[in-house]
Amino acid sequence: MAHNEAFDHDDDVELISKSQAKRDSTRLQELGEQLVALDIKVVSTLGLPERLVEAIRECKRLRSHGALSRQKQFIGKLMRQVDPEPIQALLDRMAGTSDEHNAWLHKLERTREQMLSDSKAIEAFVAEHPQADVQHLRQLIRNALKEREQQKPPKAYRELFQLLKDYIPEPALPRADGTGAVELDDDAHEE
DSSP states (O other): OOOOGGGTTGGGOOOOOHHHHHHHHHHHHHHHHHHHHBOHHHHHTTTOOHHHHHHHHHHHHOOOHHHHHHHHHHHHHHHTTSOHHHHHHHHHHHHTOOHHHHHHHHHHHHHHHHHHHOHHHHHHHHHHOTTSOHHHHHHHHHHHHHHHHTTOOOHHHHHHHHHHHHHSOOOOEEOTTSSSEEOOOTTOBOO
């Protein structure tokens, strides 16, 4: 009996049920639909294949329900060619549900609280960020403490948080093609 080399690679093939394949396909299509909701500038920074970016751009242009449905299915098909994990990480971060994003927000909150309770924390921050406007920073801290003491709305407290966001950058996400990182603007969602 002759040995057939075509069957030598059977051990490498992972069998997937039809149901699992359908779930995976639906998940990719839903992920593609979420990409359609993003600003095209953000989509183009993800390192997606040009054909997929063009399909997303075309989907944004369409208005007919049937045409939209077909285009979204096509996007789902094209999504099979990319790694969905960096895309999902980006969408999670934009939705505020990623662990990295939450850790960054917690770091900002801890830094703000340390600055409000310890003057040495301010000095450490300024040493780490020499470009920081020290006078403005100290003014915000004084105002935030005064607001807290007088039980007023936390305007300066919030401004301090926004200022910290300018100096402590959010960690970058990897691109879908594995090159570089995705930089997010505050206006990443399309209105």
